[in-house]
Amino acid sequence: MEDPTVILPPPVPVPAPGPAPGPSLIVRPDILRRFDFAALFGRPAPVELELGAGDGSFLLGSAAAHPESDFLGIERLLGRLRKIDRKARQSGLTNLRALRLEANYVLRWMIPAASIHALHVYFPDPWPKRRHWKRRLINTGFTTLAATVLAPGGTVFVRTDDPGYFAQMTEVFDAHPGFARSVEPDALLARKTDFEAEFNSRGIPTCHAAWRRQ
Numbered sequence: 522m523e524d525p526t527v528i529l530p531p532p533v534p535v536p537a538p539g540p541a542p543g544p545s546l547i548v549r550p551d552i553l554r555r556f557d558f559a560a561l562f563g564r565p566a567p568v569e570l571e572l573g574a575g576d577g578s579f580l581l582g583s584a585a586a587h588p589e590s591d592f593l594g595i596e597r598l599l600g601r602l603r604k605i606d607r608k609a610r611q612s613g614l615t616n617l618r619a620l621r622l623e624a625n626y627v628l629r630w631m632i633p634a635a636s637i638h639a640l641h642v643y644f645p646d647p648w649p650k651r652r653h654w655k656r657r658l659i660n661t662g663f664t665t666l667a668a669t670v671l672a673p674g675g676t677v678f679v680r681t682d683d684p685g686y687f688a689q690m691t692e693v694f695d696a697h698p699g700f701a702r703s704v705e706p707d708a709l710l711a712r713k714t715d716f717e718a719e720f721n722s723r724g725i726p727t728c729h730a731a732w733r734r735q
Contacts, residue, residue, distance in 0.1 A: 541610035547602055547619050552626075555633045561618060562591040567638035570670075571595065572624040572658070573645055576715040577605035583712060584609070584617040590638065591616045595624050624658060625666070632670040640667055640677040644716040647683035659690045661697075668699040671734040676703050680729040682720045687728035694732045703733035 550556065559565045567590045574580045574594035584592045594617070596602045602619050609617045620627065645658040659679065667677050677694070681687050694700050710729065717727055 541607045542613075543610045546606050546609050546614075546617055547621070550620070550631070552622070552631065555631055556593075556636075558591065558593075558633075558636060561593075562616065564591075566591045566616070568593060568636060569639040569641065570632070570637050571641040571643070572627075573597075573643065574601070574605060574619065575644075576601055577608060577619075578718070579641065579643060579712055579714045580605060580617065580619075581608055581612065581614070584614045585612060586708075586712075588616055592618070594619045595622060595627055597621060597623065625663075628663075628666040628670055634669050635672045637670045638672060638675050640671060640675070642677065643680040643714045644682065644720075645686075647681060647686040649683065649685070654689075657686065657689065659686075659693065661693050664693050664697040664700065668697060668734060673734055675734045676731050677734075678705060678709065678729070678731045680714070680717060680727050682716075682725050682727060684728060687730075691730060694730075697732075699735055700732040701735055703731040705729065705731045 548561065558568050562568075569583065569590055569592050571580050571583075571592065571594045574596040577594065580592055580594040594605060596605070596619065599621060602621050605617075605619050609619075622631075642659065646656075648654055648656045671677065677700070679687075679690050679694075681690065695702070713721070721727065
């Protein structure tokens with residue numbers, strides 16, 4: 522009687538993915554000096570800044586869609602920053618840099634005046650308890666910083682899932698004499714962040730607006 526056992530060939534080993542090509546895109550600048558963006562990116566080009574880049578969904582998509590512009594993402598969590606770095610290098614993006622620092626510090630001390638073409642602030646921590654509202658990123662002081670770093674004609678774009686926080690955002694930007702309401706491009710609205718995609722999948726709508734630097 523023949524042995525019914527079927528002898529299978531040994532499995533073919535799958536090589537582990539190698540490191541992402543090229544040098545890291547995580548920058549480690551002198552925190553006591555303002556950026557020289559032409560030196561940082563190796564060319565003069567419009568610069569867009571995202572505060573709180575999350576997993577990089579918006580930042581990576583924007584950099585890929587707009588090779589004519591340069592993008593700097595600020596993110597405090599190192600794990601997220603490393604994922605953005607790896608994905609950007611694997612995609613061959615040369616117009617993206619990432620930085621691990623606190624957003625207010627970067628705006629106040631590291632961004633040259635009138636140097637930013639667009640400022641993106643998407644789904645910052647809403648600090649929902651009233652006694653914590655003072656910790657919110659967007660307040661009257663923030664609008665002054667935004668007006669300083671944005672070039673004339675530059676735009677700040679905001680999004681949140683918190684209607685109360687959105688009302689505060691609207692109030693402080695509408696009250697600033699250096700800003701006027703602006704229209705958000707459809708292509709920009711279609712580019713979702715990781716938080717936005719999650720919220721929308723749960724039926725939570727996005728509150729969004731834009732203001733142009735006059």
